[in-house]
Amino acid sequence: MKIKQIVLGLSFIATTAFAQEVPVYLNDKKPIEERVEDALKRMTTKEKVQIIHAQSKFSSAGVPRLGIPELWTTDGPHGIRPEVLWDEWDQAGWTNDSCMAFPALTCLAATWSEDMSLLYGKSIGEEARYREKDILLGPGVNIYRSPLNGRNFEYMGEDPFLAARMVVPYIKGVQQNGVATCVKHYALNNHETNRHTTNVILDDRALYEIYLPAFKAAVCEGKTWSIMGSYNLYKNEHACHNQYLLNDILKGEWKFDGAVVSDWGGTHDTRQAITNGLDLEFGSWTDGLARGASNAYDYYYLAMPYLKLIESGEFSTKELDDKVRRVLRLGFRTAMNKEKPMGSLNSPEHNLAGRKIAEEGIVLLQNKGGVLPIDLDRTQKIAVIGENAIKMMTVGGGSSSLKVRHETSPLDGIREKVGTKAEVVYARGYVGDPSGDYNGVVTGQDLNDNRTFDELLAEAVEVAKSADYVIFVGGLNKSAHQDCEDSDRHELGLPYNQDRVISELAKANKNLIVVNISGNAVAMPWAGEVPAIVQGWYLGSEAGNALAAILVGEANPSGKLPFTFPAKLDDLGAHKLGEFPGNKEEMAKSTSRNDTINATYKESIFVGYRWTDKNKIKPLFPFGHGLSYTTFEYGKPNADKKAMSIDETVTFSVTIQNTGDREGQEIVQLYISDKKSFLPRPVKELKGFRKIKLAPGEKKEVSFTIDKEALSFYDDTKGEWVTEPGKFEAVIAASATDIRGTVPFELK
Numbered sequence: 242m243k244i245k246q247i248v249l250g251l252s253f254i255a256t257t258a259f260a261q262e263v264p265v266y267l268n269d270k271k272p273i274e275e276r277v278e279d280a281l282k283r284m285t286t287k288e289k290v291q292i293i294h295a296q297s298k299f300s301s302a303g304v305p306r307l308g309i310p311e312l313w314t315t316d317g318p319h320g321i322r323p324e325v326l327w328d329e330w331d332q333a334g335w336t337n338d339s340c341m342a343f344p345a346l347t348c349l350a351a352t353w354s355e356d357m358s359l360l361y362g363k364s365i366g367e368e369a370r371y372r373e374k375d376i377l378l379g380p381g382v383n384i385y386r387s388p389l390n391g392r393n394f395e396y397m398g399e400d401p402f403l404a405a406r407m408v409v410p411y412i413k414g415v416q417q418n419g420v421a422t423c424v425k426h427y428a429l430n431n432h433e434t435n436r437h438t439t440n441v442i443l444d445d446r447a448l449y450e451i452y453l454p455a456f457k458a459a460v461c462e463g464k465t466w467s468i469m470g471s472y473n474l475y476k477n478e479h480a481c482h483n484q485y486l487l488n489d490i491l492k493g494e495w496k497f498d499g500a501v502v503s504d505w506g507g508t509h510d511t512r513q514a515i516t517n518g519l520d521l522e523f524g525s526w527t528d529g530l531a532r533g534a535s536n537a538y539d540y541y542y543l544a545m546p547y548l549k550l551i552e553s554g555e556f557s558t559k560e561l562d563d564k565v566r567r568v569l570r571l572g573f574r575t576a577m578n579k580e581k582p583m584g585s586l587n588s589p590e591h592n593l594a595g596r597k598i599a600e601e602g603i604v605l606l607q608n609k610g611g612v613l614p615i616d617l618d619r620t621q622k623i624a625v626i627g628e629n630a631i632k633m634m635t636v637g638g639g640s641s642s643l644k645v646r647h648e649t650s651p652l653d654g655i656r657e658k659v660g661t662k663a664e665v666v667y668a669r670g671y672v673g674d675p676s677g678d679y680n681g682v683v684t685g686q687d688l689n690d691n692r693t694f695d696e697l698l699a700e701a702v703e704v705a706k707s708a709d710y711v712i713f714v715g716g717l718n719k720s721a722h723q724d725c726e727d728s729d730r731h732e733l734g735l736p737y738n739q740d741r742v743i744s745e746l747a748k749a750n751k752n753l754i755v756v757n758i759s760g761n762a763v764a765m766p767w768a769g770e771v772p773a774i775v776q777g778w779y780l781g782s783e784a785g786n787a788l789a790a791i792l793v794g795e796a797n798p799s800g801k802l803p804f805t806f807p808a809k810l811d812d813l814g815a816h817k818l819g820e821f822p823g824n825k826e827e828m829a830k831s832t833s834r835n836d837t838i839n840a841t842y843k844e845s846i847f848v849g850y851r852w853t854d855k856n857k858i859k860p861l862f863p864f865g866h867g868l869s870y871t872t873f874e875y876g877k878p879n880a881d882k883k884a885m886s887i888d889e890t891v892t893f894s895v896t897i898q899n900t901g902d903r904e905g906q907e908i909v910q911l912y913i914s915d916k917k918s919f920l921p922r923p924v925k926e927l928k929g930f931r932k933i934k935l936a937p938g939e940k941k942e943v944s945f946t947i948d949k950e951a952l953s954f955y956d957d958t959k960g961e962w963v964t965e966p967g968k969f970e971a972v973i974a975a976s977a978t979d980i981r982g983t984v985p986f987e988l989k
């Protein structure tokens with residue numbers, strides 16, 4: 242007893258003595274701000290400069306003398322990128338870095354489910370932890386301005402409200418793992434052509450109402466610990482060191498306390514980087530490390546050149562200290578967070594999460610005559626046709642490319658699901674892009690086929706004729722000028738003559754189901770010839786299983802479009818007004834890759850459905866559209882009051898009933914329409930949505946409570962949000978064009 246007491250006493254003295262010696266910055270019981278200040282005051286100027294730029298392709302240095310660790314970043318946003326060499330893009334060749342690929346963010350947005358977003362964030366955050374990453378480079382919330390943008394698949398659609406609601410849970414899910422999100426690409430990076438030299442010109446209304454809200458939600462509600470500056474310019478300054486975007490709005494108006502990370506190679510000027518809000522520089526001279534591999538990082542804009550400007554007296558350490566505080570804060574929240582979980586990779590839970598998100602995001606666009614779901618009990622033969630039924634889609638597309646532990650193709654998923662119930666035959670139909678590699682990750686698939694288009698088509702038609710159902714799986718892929726970083730699509734139409742294949746198949750078999758794999762809208766001139774169309778996105782590791790579950794009706798489709806499918810490009814403002822991807826004359830005159838190209842967003846706030854509504858254009862498929870295998874009936878909506886004052890709220894309710902014979906989920910949308918305003922406003926704008934599950938016959942009441950924020954708009958004459966008294970209308974809808982009821986109300 243006595244001995245135990247003595248031992249306990251000694252250990253108490255030892256811990257207390259130790260506790261006294263532990264410097265504040267290493268004491269995780271102390272508030273982060275105290276730790277930041279303590280660490281800062283112990284650092285030399287050189288050490289400070291050392292931690293604000295990269296030391297390798299994806300990491301930044303810590304301060305070994307003080308035990309402050311490195312920070313490791315990773316792409317993002319659909320899975321954890323495989324390891325590359327310290328100083329090269331080539332693969333490191335690890336055998337334990339194959340990840341789970343989650344569906345692309347357009348699919349996540351199409352779930353319209355905040356629960357799915359939280360699950361996504363939590364799961365990918367766990368994968369990041371397992372791989373010992375501190376910063377996940379994503380998610381992306383750039384607004385879908387044109388279907389030609391090669392990177393739309395990494396973003397969350399055309400509507401600022403939807404993107405804002407969907408990004409917040411993703412961030413929370415990731416960051417609960419002690420991993421920072423790095424929300425990208427801030428801001429106005431809406432196409433890839435000339436991405437380093439495009440100077441975006443737009444009015445403040447479009448900036449505040451359309452392009453910034455999702456970033457603001459990420460900062461103010463999601464509390465993202467870092468944000469990535471984009472490549473383009475705004476007001477003739479690169480976004481990675483931009484007074485307006487970073488100092489005035491992000492850090493000024495939104496009080497962002499995290500770190501601004503440059504996009505890889507997005508930094509161009511030391512003085513601007515010092516003064517205009519950049520905190521952590523990555524990827525400069527990625528074009529071959531022009532100054533020599535051994536010390537290239539020392540030549541970064543925020544490395545030696547910065548130190549020299551301090552030594553010469555041109556700059557004090559005022560800006561430096563602010564950057565260092567932010568980077569330290571980021572480190573305390575992540576790498577030095579002792580509470581963070583261990584994480585897991587490819588767990589059964591992640592697999593299920595990936596499949597669930599995929600199933601909830603797939604959109605049933607058209608289902609004439611109830612062709613879907615396929616009734617396997619009455620089916621003898623299914624023909625699967627098209628390159629995308631077999632092509633691995635997790636490799637390619639740029640920095641979001643992955644090395645996966647598994648990817649189930651649509652064909653394999655269908656075969657597995659059908660089992661012995663029916664015969665599944667496959668024909669290629671067309672050859673698109675047989676390549677399959679990115680930065681040294683190879684799919685290992687040999688998709689070469691030397692037959693002519695006519696031979697492939699004839700085979701497909703022959704196979705289609707004798708089948709009960711034909712499932713054509715085509716669309717885009719992750720190659721350049723498709724859905725791919727650093728290039729945009731050339732046209733809205735499908736590549737590789739797929740339109741012809743689809744039309745011929747439609748003639749050969751009346752039960753044709755077209756599955757479009759893409760992150761973008763595509764033209765569908767054959768939509769009238771085909772009974773069923775499914776939007777299949779890039780679904781990640783579980784692609785085939787999720788698609789098959791939808792096709793045979795094991796899962797009931799419940800996704801809705803996060804962007805408009807226009808019938809033609811000119812049906813969107815960005816194209817109609819002719820400034821995509823930039824000023825045509827400047828582009829034609831440009832002789833150097835460094836010439837700035839202006840891109841004026843002439844359509845202003847009228848993006849997506851805001852444009853088609855205003856101009857009364859019928860889209861091919863509208864924003865918010867998606868069918869189910871069951872049917873939903875909407876009751877008459879009502880409001881709890883007819884008029885509200887500026888500091889009141891109003892609640893709208895509507896009863897939804899499942900009138901079909903199977904369980905399903907419906908996404909009920911609330912749009913607000915301002916009947917009269919002194920500035921032009923969209924016909925209506927999304928201000929609420931709910932995804933509800935209903936058993937056959939079941940009824941549920943859905944309600945939306947809004948306040949003045951849902952009624953306000955940005956008054957660029959005053960530079961502030963205003964709410965104008967007057968008449969409004971609440972529009973309850975199943976899509977942007979499928980309006981089920983309206984309730985007039987007034988703001989006093």
Ligand code: BGC
Nearest residue numbers: 316317378425426504505640
């Ligand atoms: C992309 C970023 C990405 C970074 C690192 C850049 O080219 O624009 O989205 O996170 O590379 O791979």
